[in-house]
Amino acid sequence: MTEEDLNHNSDSSDVEDVGGGLFDEPDGGRTVVITDYPDPDLIQNIEYNKLHSLASVDDDEASLQNEDGTRKVVLPKSSTIHCTGYIWGAPPDPLLEISPGGYDLCILSDLLFNHSQHEALLKSLKFTLAKPDGVALVFFTPHRPWLYEKDLNFFNIVRESGELEVEQVVDKVLDKVMLEEPRGDQSLLLKVFGYKITWKK
Template sequence: MADEDFETGDLFQDPEGYYPEEEKPTFAEHQMLSGQTVRVRLVGSHPLYGNLLWNAGRTSAHYIEERADTLTRDKDVLEIGAAAGVPSIVSAIMGARTTVMTDYPDLDLVQNMQYNADLALDKIPSQSKLHVEGYKWGSTVEPLLAHIPSTGDEKPVSFDVLIMADVVYAWREHGNLIKTMQMALKKDPSAVALVIFTPYQPWLLPQTEKFFPLAESSGFTVTKIFEKLMGDVLFEDDPGDERLRRTVFGYELRWAPDQLESNA
């Protein structure tokens, strides 16, 4: 029997509206204290929160800009959980030698971070290098350290500054965050990890705050540096204490003196 061609019509065509439309990326702007504007693309409705410009990220960027001369200029900076990457971009604009912007190694997130890094290139001085990497907390930091220029001596390269904005809410990941700090932060008294966050779910604040005694037991000192009340909440319809949901908390974590002595 000879083969015959059969017309299938629209049998295998999904009906219109069968799949929800993918949300298009949106853009947001961060106004630097210098008057410059950092424009970033956000990731649609991505479940890993690349779709928002968080208060802690904006506050971190302002904190870095205000102190760039002593905090980040000519230094090596790593951002963990960067999302849109505003603090990384501001660090690079303000003259950090190396800035590595990281978030979970999801293709959409990493590509979006790279897009934002490229978008800011005209604002970044030529001597400042901004890199993008996917990174899972607690995993090896060797690919991140590889971006730091070698000093030519035998001392291992590591980062002078870690930016950790709105990451400690993930309390189940506290151990992995501290592991990353231990591997990535330079063993130097001036090296610092900036931990800045807002308790968007205030009832979980006691879980979030467990990060700090865990860090202290892991070789770090913890210093609260500010508590800033924002004008508006980020999520108006969320439950819980409104004042806490408007507040950004800032901490500095540095190596404890005994950790530096053991490294001498």
């Protein structure tokens, strides 16, 4: 999946980010909800990132740059962005109050390491992914390479649910390791995998 594909999916759409990492993603969503565990410090950090990483289409060029030289994410005037605490598997009422029809695009970023919560994560995805055309994008790096197969088991659970389809769309090699880990297959530490999840037609 290219950046153009992702922009197409997010343009004029309602977007849910599960894990608080949306600020590196292409922009254009009409309503964006960023969720994380409902810990006040975590939510405050997301609010801080929102404040310092987003810009308006009307901002001048200087204000579009972060202090480290990176460019801020530019959202159209019509976009709204919410930061919400949410526990996977819990009733989705707080999320569906914001977007009653569910979310056209759900982004799950580096969450699969939490193996005990795969069922709850899937439950939340099924609660919130818009029907019939919603798309979920799942990105992860196996930071514990010896548990890579357990990371992948999430997609087995998704398939076995019988309602969703899974397709691998990204297999990228990084220039350097994000987190050092001496155990396991070192080549996996340089990999980013991406999968697309959609409702069965």
